[in-house]
Amino acid sequence: MNGAAGAVSDAHMPAKMRVEQASKIYQTKSGGVHALDNVSIDVREGEFLCLLGPSGCGKSTLLWSMAGLHGLTSGKISLGSDVINKPHPEIAMIFQEANLLPWRNLGRNIELPFEIKKQPPNRERIQKLLKRVGLEGFESKYPRELSGGMQQRASIVRSLAVDPSVLLMDEPFGALDAFTRDEMNLLIQEIWMETGKTIIFITHSIAEAVFLADRIVVMSARPGRIANIVDVDLPRPRPVKLQTTPDFLERVEAIKAMIDHRPNS
Amino acid sequence: MSDALQDKIPTFGGKGQKTEVGIAGGASALMGGPSRSAFEIAIIALVAVVIIGGAELLIRLFEVPLYIFPPPSAIGAALISEWPFLWPHLVTTICELLIGFSIGASIGFVLAAVITQFPFAEKIITPYILLLVTTPMLALVPLLVLQFGFGWEPRIIAVALASGPMVMINSATGFRRVDLAKIALAKSFGASTLQIFTKIRIPMAMPMIMVGMMIGSIFGLLTTVGAEMVGGAEGLGNRLNYYSSMIRMPQFFAVIVLLATIGITIYVIFFLIGKKWTSWES
Ligand SMILES: Nc1ncnc2c1ncn2[C@@H]1O[C@H](COP(=O)(O)OP(=O)(O)OP(=O)(O)O)[C@@H](O)[C@H]1O
Numbered sequence: 182m183n184g185a186a187g188a189v190s191d192a193h194m195p196a197k198m199r200v201e202q203a204s205k206i207y208q209t210k211s212g213g214v215h216a217l218d219n220v221s222i223d224v225r226e227g228e229f230l231c232l233l234g235p236s237g238c239g240k241s242t243l244l245w246s247m248a249g250l251h252g253l254t255s256g257k258i259s260l261g262s263d264v265i266n267k268p269h270p271e272i273a274m275i276f277q278e279a280n281l282l283p284w285r286n287l288g289r290n291i292e293l294p295f296e297i298k299k300q301p302p303n304r305e306r307i308q309k310l311l312k313r314v315g316l317e318g319f320e321s322k323y324p325r326e327l328s329g330g331m332q333q334r335a336s337i338v339r340s341l342a343v344d345p346s347v348l349l350m351d352e353p354f355g356a357l358d359a360f361t362r363d364e365m366n367l368l369i370q371e372i373w374m375e376t377g378k379t380i381i382f383i384t385h386s387i388a389e390a391v392f393l394a395d396r397i398v399v400m401s402a403r404p405g406r407i408a409n410i411v412d413v414d415l416p417r418p419r420p421v422k423l424q425t426t427p428d429f430l431e432r433v434e435a436i437k438a439m440i441d442h443r444p445n446s
Numbered sequence: 447m448s449d450a451l452q453d454k455i456p457t458f459g460g461k462g463q464k465t466e467v468g469i470a471g472g473a474s475a476l477m478g479g480p481s482r483s484a485f486e487i488a489i490i491a492l493v494a495v496v497i498i499g500g501a502e503l504l505i506r507l508f509e510v511p512l513y514i515f516p517p518p519s520a521i522g523a524a525l526i527s528e529w530p531f532l533w534p535h536l537v538t539t540i541c542e543l544l545i546g547f548s549i550g551a552s553i554g555f556v557l558a559a560v561i562t563q564f565p566f567a568e569k570i571i572t573p574y575i576l577l578l579v580t581t582p583m584l585a586l587v588p589l590l591v592l593q594f595g596f597g598w599e600p601r602i603i604a605v606a607l608a609s610g611p612m613v614m615i616n617s618a619t620g621f622r623r624v625d626l627a628k629i630a631l632a633k634s635f636g637a638s639t640l641q642i643f644t645k646i647r648i649p650m651a652m653p654m655i656m657v658g659m660m661i662g663s664i665f666g667l668l669t670t671v672g673a674e675m676v677g678g679a680e681g682l683g684n685r686l687n688y689y690s691s692m693i694r695m696p697q698f699f700a701v702i703v704l705l706a707t708i709g710i711t712i713y714v715i716f717f718l719i720g721k722k723w724t725s726w727e728s
Pocket residue numbers: 207208209214215216234235236237238239240241242243385453454455
């Protein structure tokens with residue numbers, strides 16, 4: 182749990198995804214914005230990793246690079262032996278606000294990845310997933326007819342339908358109310374436990390990170406660096422009421438202190 | 447094109463960010479409109495009956511001469527009796543409109559799709575398109591007649607020139623509404639530039655494309671008829687000239703009824719298409 186900017190390697194498990202000395206500078210009219218500075222992370226196979234940090238610290242920048250949606254200024258990201266410089270079929274992204282296409286009904290939204298990959302949709306898997314998240318029978322509904330939580334569940338189904346091994350989630354529940362958020366956190370924990378996917382999850386809620394993560398990568402602002410990596414060894418499945426236990430609150434406080442006492446902020 | 451997108455992470459603001467101000471000022475004004483109940487439709491029909499019946503009555507009561515304003519019954523009778531002579535002209539007008547509009551709209555649509563991908567080119571070209579939109583293309587017809595004679599070519603060119611820029615400028619407004627998050631979504635599943643275009647950009651732009659098509663086709667109709675009046679040996683516009691010069695007003699108004707029918711048909715067609723393809727916007 183010591184502050185380190187270097188690689189967090191693990192001798193016991195091979196890295197599923199590896200970020201090596203990633204830096205990114207955005208070129209803008211008013212000069213360069215240093216968004217990411219020398220970030221290295223080894224993501225373990227099947228782990229639930231949370232990226233936690235203040236707004237503007239470069240979390241999305243890092244995640245978008247991991248998704249192959251934009252490049253780095255320097256550094257390297259790899260999945261197994263594949264270098265990520267464009268979207269990879271094993272990696273799916275879940276966006277803040279479900280990002281469903283409003284002109285398609287739920288069923289056709291979920292089939293979008295298959296259409297793009299020119300594959301017949303795996304209806305059996307889609308049905309199973311819809312049932313799992315409680316959206317069975319809603320296929321003909323349009324996004325505007327669904328609540329925010331339902332839309333986000335649909336977007337999770339859309340991503341899982343093509344069976345990726347890595348899920349990248351960029352503040353997926355940030356726009357939801359507290360109750361729906363708890364519900365979604367439980368659901369994503371269950372889905373993670375059932376499917377064994379590797380999940381990298383961005384949040385700026387410390388409690389959400391502690392609740393969900395195996396490990397929390399705490400980032401500092403401008404330029405985005407890794408300030409700390411925190412292991413969360415709370416037993417699973419974690420119930421919602423865990424969030425009010427002293428142990429949980431202590432962990433939250435510890436991370437908060439870590440962020441508050443960061444030098445030169 | 448993809449490079450321009452690459453570095454932008456979209457911020458998720460309010461849900462319906464609608465900032466575009468097209469020629470039409472928004473899709474809903476034309477495409478939406480309140481839906482009507484059977485009762486309301488009955489009232490609308492009733493009003494039509496009252497107007498037509500009232501006109502008939504007043505014209506007969508005040509003995510308005512036929513050459514000033516024929517009663518509706520005379521117009522109806524003329525429509526039936528002149529039909530054998532009128533329908534070839536109707537076909538000509540519809541063909542000119544369809545061909546001219548198809549050419550103009552296709553060029554306008556493609557131009558809009560391409561040009562919006564290159565902001566610099568767009569900035570340079572837009573003033574000229576605006577010039578085309580605001581200049582009545584009818585004014586070119588005499589010039590075109592000198593070039594091509596009194597055949598269908600000048601009319602079709604004028605129609606294409608009148609409708610194309612309308613389609614172009616509204617479609618461009620639609621294509622400018624890029625939603626980076628949706629494009630990123632498609633990309634994350636490995637979508638090609640073409641797939642992003644067909645699965646994200648076109649549906650996204652569809653409401654404005656429809657507005658452009660509707661306005662463009664109505665402008666096309668105006669220009670068709672005008673061009674036929676200015677320089678044509680056939681078509682409904684030519685018939686207007688003919689009947690008015692002969693002071694055959696019932697026949698003249700019968701032609702106007704036909705033109706109104708074409709206009710309303712265009713509106714209904716685009717209304718129905720718009721309802722099917724752009725209802726997600728409201
Ligand atoms: N396309 C861009 N051009 C210039 N600067 C950018 C661009 N995208 C992001 N930035 C800047 O880079 C920094 C990191 O942005 P990023 O979106 O990765 O932060 P974040 O941690 O995801 O923040 P938030 O929690 O608010 O989503 C910010 O200062 C942001 O202003």
